[in-house]
């Protein structure tokens with residue numbers, strides 16, 4: 001098996017970091033890898049804000065609802081949907097950008113942010129570092145956008161902690177592959193037994209790694225997905241002039 005495939009098959013999020021810094025040249029390579037990632041229309045409507053300042057990381061940890069690994073990891077990268085750059089391109093042609101008012105802009109930008117996160121994570125792990133994505137910044141997205149001095153047309157969506165791993169995390173099991181892979185047509189079979197099976201396997205996983213308080217998958221999803229868990233997101237987008245459909 002190739003090194004790349006075994007890296008992907010061994011994917012796990014790390015949250016236990018040492019506080020020694022990431023070498024500047026290594027960080028440059030990780031950023032260069034993500035810079036070369038594909039984007040919709042080659043529009044490149046993504047940017048990174050790289051935060052290494054400890055006080056700013058503590059502030060971001062609080063914004064994300066109190067996530068200590070953000071303060072602990074030496075590098076936090078905010079991944080930004082950036083329609084300021086594309087807006088400037090339209091200005092060169094005497095046109096006014098509209099895509100950032102529409103859901104299509106949100107979908108295109110969010111897909112590209114996801115590709116950035118995956119690329120950064122793989123590049124970090126290939127460099128011997130650990131990483132964890134941080135969607136928790138949307139807990140108070142307006143505060144983060146202000147903290148990072150983002151201009152109109154830009155918003156953070158997700159971030160990523162990178163650093164040297166202290167205690168390596170275990171590989172977490174997934175729902176059965178049959179709930180994920182559909183050949184030719186989507187197979188609309190009863191998913192409930194697969195969820196019960198996964199809840200049991202995840203409980204065994206938590207017990208094996210000594211996390212006796214670990215929740216079942218269905219319970220943890222039910223805790224979030226029965227309400228709008230980050231209710232400030234739409235207002236934070238609107239404050240940046242984003243994704244508010246124009247009349």
Ligand SMILES: Cc1cc2nc3c(=O)[nH]c(=O)nc-3n(C[C@H](O)[C@H](O)[C@H](O)COP(=O)(O)O)c2cc1C
Nearest residue numbers: 011012013015067132133134135136137158171172
């Ligand atoms: C977009 C995205 C946002 C995430 N946000 C957070 C977060 O805010 N805090 C955190 O500790 N983990 C976060 N995670 C990590 C997930 O909890 C983790 O990927 C999931 O539990 C599966 O575990 P694994 O990555 O170790 O396989 C996020 C993952 C993704 C892909």
